[in-house]
Amino acid sequence: MTATTTPVTATGPVVARRVPVSRAYRFELVKLVSQWRIRLVVLACWIAPALFVAGVSQQSTLPSDTLFGRWMLATGWAGPLVVLGFAGTWxxxxxxxxxxxxxxxxxxRLGTWRHLLVAVRSPRRIFLAKSLASLTVILLLVAGLAASSAAGGLVAVGNQPLVGLDGHLLAPGDAAGRVLLAWLCALAPTLALAAIGLLGSVALGRSSMGLLLPVLVALAMQVAQMLPLPVAVRLALPGYAFIAWNGLFTNPAQLAPLLIGVAVSLAWAALATALAYLLFVRRDFTNPAYDGSGRRAITVGVLPLAALTAVTVGAVAVATPSTGSGIEQGKVQKSLATVFAHLYRLQTEQLHRPAVTEAQLRTSAACTKSDGQAAQEGAGNDWRCVVSWHLPGVAVTGTAIYQLDITSDGRFVADGDGPKEVNGYFLVRTSTGDAPNPLWQFDGNVDLLDTH
Structure with missing residues (x-):
């Protein structure tokens, strides 16, 4: 309960008007951006990514272990995707x-609740104003990361085509649209973490755990994504949307996991915000010793989110036919063959050989895990594949060997193991000089959901 007094004049009591949400929002926004740490963070988000991408793009050694990192010398659109991968993790x-x-x-911490309540006269409006102000600042930070990294890449490298995760070439305009869409999709899990931050800030009071809660939740979800969990559990966690944007860079796009991840993240954001609001409007602001909601934080905060996780796991399990890890031998072979066919055409163009189509190549792959001694499914670095293809007018079938390292989210790195003329060396000699060999080492993506 909040105790307020109503001024009285000679003509009767004066009715105090509540401050409009718009004024309270502007006040809270000014309070946020006036903090030196927020200003430094905003400045860093709008400057640091451009400097990082431009600097890395001029180096001879690239972060090839990062998704799209190996293409930072080839196109300016790889940089913002490298930054997006880092941003989603940390x-x-x-x-x-x-x-x-x-x-x-x-x-x-400052003990200013009573002053704020006297000024605004509505806990509901205070909650709405603070939530909108924090959302505005977060959107400004995300926009800075995306715009700065794209600007750094375009200035340093240029507006060149981008090689997708299935090896096909994306025109600069198409690449720009997909990069923007990837950043927009990453907003959904960001909103989920922001709502968890609001819930922790309301429920835990002065405790530093409220400040650390989004980081701890994000870390727990990253650990969960590295475990051999079933597909339904993996997709039902809001953190999956931070990596599901990979599916935008295949043709056709792998949209089902991305849409599920975005929907789950938005559900978490809505529920966590509603729980924070419920705790806030029921708070006793007359108690100056208040230090969090204690047991109520568990019953009103943790249990509903756990129930939501259980519901989403069940819903995803029913809606999707995939079981287990989702990484199966047939899907690995199909994905590798598709990437190889596209990149083989790219290498053919580099070497100025006669053009060939994917249909003419008739590329196929035969993959085994652990030399056939284990179940032929699941993540691991023990996949060995033999890729075969045909050239028009050539009777001999071409073959190449690849060692695959597949992570639990379906992303794989294929490392060429011969022959030397195809994938045995990281450079190819062209008429204009040495160029990176697209078939030496490349990334791919296995769709965890069954598409048939």
Whole structure:
């Protein structure tokens, strides 16, 4: 309960008007951006990615272990995707903690709730204003990361085509649209973490755990994604949307996992925000010793989110036919053959050989895991594949060997193991000089969901 007094004049009591949400929102936004740490974070998000992408793009050694990192010398659109991969793992959870995880707890530390309530006269409007202000700052930070990294890549390398995860070439305009869409999809899990930050800031009061909650939740979800979990569990966690954007860079796009990840993230964001609101409007602001909701934080905060996870796991399991890890021998072979066929055409163009189509190549792959001594499914670095293809007018079938390292999210790195003329060396000699060999080492993506 909040105790307020109504001024009385000679003509009767004066009715105090509540402050409009728009004014409260502007006030909270000014409070946020006036903090030196928020200003530094905004400045870093709008400058650091451009410097990083431009600097790395000028180096001879690239972060080839990062998705799209091996293409940073070839196109400016690879840079923002490298930054997006890093942001989903580290930057965005930290940013949501700094902004949303402290927006309510700071009032507890400073003891300013009574002054704010007297000024605004509505806990509901305070909650809405603070939530909108933190959302605005988070959107500004994400926009800075995306725009800065794209600008750095385009200035340093240029507006060149981008090689997708299935080896096909994306025109600059198509690449730009998919990069933008990937960043927009990453907003959904960012909002989920921001809502968890709001919930922790409301429920835990002055405790530093509220500030760390989005980071801890993000870390737990990253660990879960590395475990051999069933597909339904993996897709039902909001953190999956941070990696599901990979499916945008195949043809056709692998949209089902991405849409599920975005929907789950938005459901988490809505529920966590509603729980934070429920705790906030029921708070006793007359108690100056208040230090979190204690047991209520578990019953109102943790249990509903756990129930939502159980429901989404069940819904995804029913809606999708895939079982187990989703990484099966047939899908691995199909994905590898598709990537190889596209990249073989790219190598043919580099070497100025007669053009050939995927239909003419009739590429196929035969893959085994652990030399056939284990179940032929699941993640691991023990996949060995033999790729075969045919050239028009050539009777001999071409073959190449690849060692595959497949992660639990379906991404794989194929490392060429001969013959030397095809994939045995990282450079190919062209008429204009040595160029990176697209068939030496490349990335691919296995769709975890069955498409038939």
């Amino acid at each position: 930057a965005l959870p930290l940013l949501t903690s700094v902004v949303a995880g402290d927006v309510f707890a700071s009032e507890d």
